[in-house]
Amino acid sequence: xxxASDLSIGYLNKSGDTCIAAAINIEIEEGELVGLIGVxxxxxxxxxxxxxxxxxxxxxxxxxxxxxxxxxxxxxxxKTISVVLTExxxxxxxxxxxxxxxxxxxYTNWIGSLSKEDRNKIQTAVELVNIEALKDKRCFELSxxxxxxxxxxxxxxxxxxxxxxxxxxxxxxxxxQAYVLKLLKKxxxxxxxxxxFATHEINLALQLCDKIIxxxxxxxxxxSPKELIExxxxxxxxxxxxxxxxxxSISFKIRT
Amino acid sequence: xxYTARYKGLLLLLFILVILMALVNVSLGSVEIPLKxxxxxxxxxxxxxxxxxxxxxxYRLPKVFTAIFTGSGLAVSGLLMQTLFRNPLAGPYVxxxxxxxxxxVAIVIMGASVFGAGAAAFLLxxxxxxxxxxxxxLLVLLAVLMASAKLRDTMAILIIGLMFASLTAAxxxxxxxxxxxxxxxxxxxxxxxxLGNLSWQEVSIxxxxxxxGIVLAVFCIKNLNTLLLGExxxxxxxxxxxxxxxxxxxxxxxxAGSITAFAGPIAFVGLAVPHLIRQVIxxxxxxxxxxAVIFGGAILMLVCDIAAQLPGTExxxxxxxITSLVGAPVVIWLLIRKRKFIF
Numbered sequence: 001x002x003x004a005s006d007l008s009i010g011y012l013n014k015s016g017d018t019c020i021a022a023a024i025n026i027e028i029e030e031g032e033l034v035g036l037i038g039v040x041x042x043x044x045x046x047x048x049x050x051x052x053x054x055x056x057x058x059x060x061x062x063x064x065x066x067x068x069x070x071x072x073x074x075x076x077x078x079k080t081i082s083v084v085l086t087e088x089x090x091x092x093x094x095x096x097x098x099x100x101x102x103x104x105x106x107y108t109n110w111i112g113s114l115s116k117e118d119r120n121k122i123q124t125a126v127e128l129v130n131i132e133a134l135k136d137k138r139c140f141e142l143s144x145x146x147x148x149x150x151x152x153x154x155x156x157x158x159x160x161x162x163x164x165x166x167x168x169x170x171x172x173x174x175x176x177q178a179y180v181l182k183l184l185k186k187x188x189x190x191x192x193x194x195x196x197f198a199t200h201e202i203n204l205a206l207q208l209c210d211k212i213i214x215x216x217x218x219x220x221x222x223x224s225p226k227e228l229i230e231x232x233x234x235x236x237x238x239x240x241x242x243x244x245x246x247x248x249s250i251s252f253k254i255r256t
Numbered sequence: 257x258x259y260t261a262r263y264k265g266l267l268l269l270l271f272i273l274v275i276l277m278a279l280v281n282v283s284l285g286s287v288e289i290p291l292k293x294x295x296x297x298x299x300x301x302x303x304x305x306x307x308x309x310x311x312x313x314x315y316r317l318p319k320v321f322t323a324i325f326t327g328s329g330l331a332v333s334g335l336l337m338q339t340l341f342r343n344p345l346a347g348p349y350v351x352x353x354x355x356x357x358x359x360x361v362a363i364v365i366m367g368a369s370v371f372g373a374g375a376a377a378f379l380l381x382x383x384x385x386x387x388x389x390x391x392x393x394l395l396v397l398l399a400v401l402m403a404s405a406k407l408r409d410t411m412a413i414l415i416i417g418l419m420f421a422s423l424t425a426a427x428x429x430x431x432x433x434x435x436x437x438x439x440x441x442x443x444x445x446x447x448x449x450x451l452g453n454l455s456w457q458e459v460s461i462x463x464x465x466x467x468x469g470i471v472l473a474v475f476c477i478k479n480l481n482t483l484l485l486g487e488x489x490x491x492x493x494x495x496x497x498x499x500x501x502x503x504x505x506x507x508x509x510x511x512a513g514s515i516t517a518f519a520g521p522i523a524f525v526g527l528a529v530p531h532l533i534r535q536v537i538x539x540x541x542x543x544x545x546x547x548a549v550i551f552g553g554a555i556l557m558l559v560c561d562i563a564a565q566l567p568g569t570e571x572x573x574x575x576x577x578i579t580s581l582v583g584a585p586v587v588i589w590l591l592i593r594k595r596k597f598i599f
Contacts, residue, residue: 054491078494091342091484094540105482105493111543112478158493 002051002162002194003027007060009043009050017058020046024060024220026213028196030161033188035205036198038215039238044198045086045166047215051196052164053077065161078106082158084151084165092140096150099139100125103157125156128187145176152183156191163187165197169204177201181208202234203251225250263544266537270551274324277558281323282316284562286570315452318459320558322451325459325466326519327529327557328550329511332473334526335549339480339542340504341414348512348526351400351413351505352420353393357516358447359424360392361385365443366435385446386458386517393513396420397505404501410487413505448574449520451561458518465514472507473546476500480542522576524583525560529553531590556582 004026010019020043028034038044049055051062053069062069064080072080082103090099103125104118114122126132129149139147148168155163165184169177184195185208199205205212206225213222214233221233228234234245234252246253283294289312293303297312333348341350349355364384403416432440454462479500482490487497515522530545533552537544560578 052492054488074491074494074496078492081492083489083492085486085488087486087488090486090489091540093534094484098540099485102482102485102489102493105478105495108478110475110478112481113543 001027001029001066002062002064002196004051004062005060007050007062008058009046009055010058011046012056012058019058021215021220022059026220026222028162028194028211030194031188031192032194032210033185033208034194034196034211034213035202035209036196036213036215037200037202037205037237042215042217044215048083048164048166048196048198052081052083054083075106078158078160080160081162081164082155082160084148084155084163084168086166086170090139093138095136095138096131096134096142097122097126097136099150100154100157103154103159106158121159122157125153128156128190129153129183144171145173145179148172148176148180149183152180152187156187161193163193163195165195167198167200169199169201178204181205184208202237206250260544263537263539263548267544267547267551270536270548270555274551274554274558277555277562278320278324281320281558281562282312284565285311285316286565286572287311314456318454318456319452319561321459322454322462322519323557323561324554325462326451326515326522327525327553327555327560329466329469329515329553330522330526331529331533331549331553331556332470332546333508333511334528335530335542335545336473336476336480336504336508337526338530339483340501341410342483342486343414344531345527346414347524348508348515349421349521349523350417351508351512352396352417352424353509353512354516354521355421355424356392356394356396357389357513358392358428358521360388360390360395361446362428362431362443363392364388365446366431366439368439389517390513392424393509393516396424397509397513401502401505404505405498410501446520447576449522449576449579451519451557451575452572454518462514462518465510469507469511469514470550472503472510476504476507477542477546480504481540484540520576522557523580524587525553525556525579528583528586529556532556532586535590 004024007024008019008022009024010017010021024047036044036047046055050057053072064072100122101114101118104114104121105112107118108114126135129152131146131149131153134142134146134150139150142150152165152168168180168184172180181201181204184197187193188195209225211222212225212228213220214228214237216237221228223231223233229247229250241255243252243254282298283289283291287308289308293305293308294312296303297309302309330348334346337346337348337350338344399420400413400417404413407413432443479490479495482493482495491497512526529552530549533545533548537548539545560575560582564573564575564578566573
């Protein structure tokens, strides 16, 4: 279980801290698929980085499995949270199996040799994501959708109770967006991991997520899709001149 | 991994090539010595020809070891820099180390006349060149380390290194402009690089630095592999980015700095060898790449040295020119052959 209470996120500067969002209260239970939505620049990535311990937060507390995030060593953290990032500075010359194997880094010895258990975990990850056929390919040969699956497999190989993904559906066509999100749903159900992902695919997220976190400029709301719809929480996410949330079809519609 | 066995075989092959090239290197030179005698000098009691014995033991053999240490050391620093900066064009000198060394040597050689004749004689001794170039590299290294402690962005270090290179090159040109022709020539000779002038004592000092640098590199293997995913992924896998960066920079400096101090600036080996090795052994695993690059660097340097001696003649060409003549076409060929430079 991961929880944030009265959390303020932003950047620490010498001249004073820049606060991006404050008073955030979130709880994510075991086996939950949670979508994080909000307009561009509202601070979704900052929130994800703060929750995953990559970036220091300004105020409040984040606890993971009843431990304070700040007190976890980098090794412990690496065994608790794995990430899938939007940026792709990865060396495209890596083969798929090499890339997935790197997920085992927190568990391997000083020189990084894979034990039998490591190989088993890698194999399980490959099977869960169903990319057996890609194993010997190199990353530059993959399509965006395939690469996304491989990166998810790498996170699975890291064998952590939490996975955080930053916009895993960017650059994907509608089918592959659905595919990736369904895959995440399946993973939460089959492995009981908690998965938090930021996305712009609100319509898909509404259909699949157990919980949704809406980030707006001055508040953060969380709840199940049903609760949020009843509360009309979606109507204020975007400026209302072009699109509106249609309760009947549970999706955004263009104003005509 | 199914390839591991094949890679190990290739590593063995590279190692055998190192030994072979070292033997060829010892047996060639301006004085012809029969193979039989070379073997008896190297492995058994020796020969009656004292001059041959001297040439082999005091000249050719130290040179072979220097070639092995320089080639492998530069190649390893090239690999470290390419992975750290995730830039295929990074080499041992991107941190500006050789520029620092050049500046130190330029000041000593071309500034010597300023200090008077007595000081000049002392300043121009070989050790003072070694010390000057070490101090020069060290100064640049300290500046780079200070910058790297301040900067979060690894790429900025690359640019700072390049800026130092331009700065020192400018100072060297100013010095050169005011120097008499004789000293200018001496400086240019130093910048040609040379493997041949090292005594056993100097070779052993080089060996110590080489060993320290390689040991540090070996301890970085795991993190180097993780860095292939980019710094943010590496951080999420528990790598302490700045500590790791610090160790990699120190290892590179130990290797490139000591090599430049003893053998002068030697171009392209560090840049080209990791790429050549990736052609032979298409892996990204530094467990395999690191030893492969060590052997590959040694082989390339020994071959370049053989070429520099111009077999059959009395001339010896500057080693730095040979490595560039070999290295530059290799990089061009790689670019054209792969069309895309995937790294």
